[in-house]
Amino acid sequence: LAKTTQPISMDSYEGQEVNITCSHNNIATNDYITWYQQFPSQGPRFIIQGYKTKVTNEVASLFIPADRKSSTLSLPRVSLSDTAVYYCLVGVGSGGYQKVTFGTGTKLQVIP
Amino acid sequence: NAGVTQTPKFQVLKTGQSMTLQCAQDMNHEYMSWYRQDPGMGLRLIHYSVGAGITDQGEVPNGYNVSRSTTEDFPLRLLSAAPSQTSVYFCASSTGSSGYTFGSGTRLTVV
Numbered sequence: 001l002a003k004t005t006q007p008i009s010m011d012s013y014e015g016q017e018v019n020i021t022c023s024h025n026n027i028a029t030n031d032y033i034t035w036y037q038q039f040p041s042q043g044p045r046f047i048i049q050g051y052k053t054k055v056t057n058e059v060a061s062l063f064i065p066a067d068r069k070s071s072t073l074s075l076p077r078v079s080l081s082d083t084a085v086y087y088c089l090v091g092v093g094s095g096g097y098q099k100v101t102f103g104t105g106t107k108l109q110v111i112p
Numbered sequence: 113n114a115g116v117t118q119t120p121k122f123q124v125l126k127t128g129q130s131m132t133l134q135c136a137q138d139m140n141h142e143y144m145s146w147y148r149q150d151p152g153m154g155l156r157l158i159h160y161s162v163g164a165g166i167t168d169q170g171e172v173p174n175g176y177n178v179s180r181s182t183t184e185d186f187p188l189r190l191l192s193a194a195p196s197q198t199s200v201y202f203c204a205s206s207t208g209s210s211g212y213t214f215g216s217g218t219r220l221t222v223v
Contacts, residue, residue, distance in 0.1 A: 036211070036212075041217070042216065042217070043202045043214030043215055043216055044212070044214050046210075046211030046212065046213070049210070087154065087155075100157070101154070101155065101156055101157045101171050102147070102154035102156075103154045104152075104153060104154045
């Protein structure tokens with residue numbers, strides 16, 4: 001399983017762009033990169049998934065450099081409701097089941 | 113679509129008791145998993161299934177059993193509850209080519 005490393009916590013003011021970087025040095029050729037958001041007392045919620053370059057959806061962007069050893073989740077203009085824990089996972093997707101375990105994630109605190 | 117439904121939402125057990133946590137999904141997802149989350153921690157994989165009739169162990173399988181007789185259902189059985197199994201349990205399903213859909217969790221306390 002590809003191991004991921006993320007910052008434990010981050011603070012940001014409302015309205016700012018937040019970038020959370022995840023390191024995954026031993027990512028395999030077939031691995032996808034997936035980010036989840038978790039609010040207290042809720043299950044994680046899928047945010048975005050990508051394989052290379054850039055992926056954008058209505059809530060976030062995911063930047064993946066050519067070597068794929070890291071990825072950056074970008075949240076534009078965060079609000080207080082974006083306060084949550086964000087998890088980076090490697091291995092989900094590409095078809096076929098892959099065992100993944102969530103790390104401790106990055107706790108994002110948005111400040112008024 | 114209800115997504116992934118977990119029951120019960122809360123449960124208190126005495127040490128040594130057994131129980132089954134229920135998980136059902138209506139999305140025809142092939143893959144299903146059980147995770148536990150301890151306070152301040154990430155989610156750890158207990159057991160998973162890649163299809164009806166096929167299950168395998170995850171990272172922390174001891175003390176738990178699973179079965180997958182249908183595509184929709186993936187129950188998790190605690191054989192003899194221990195205080196160390198106090199946790200929040202999440203069930204998730206996926207197609208294998210997209211992210212997981214998680215249930216709302218079962219908060220279990222073993223006294």
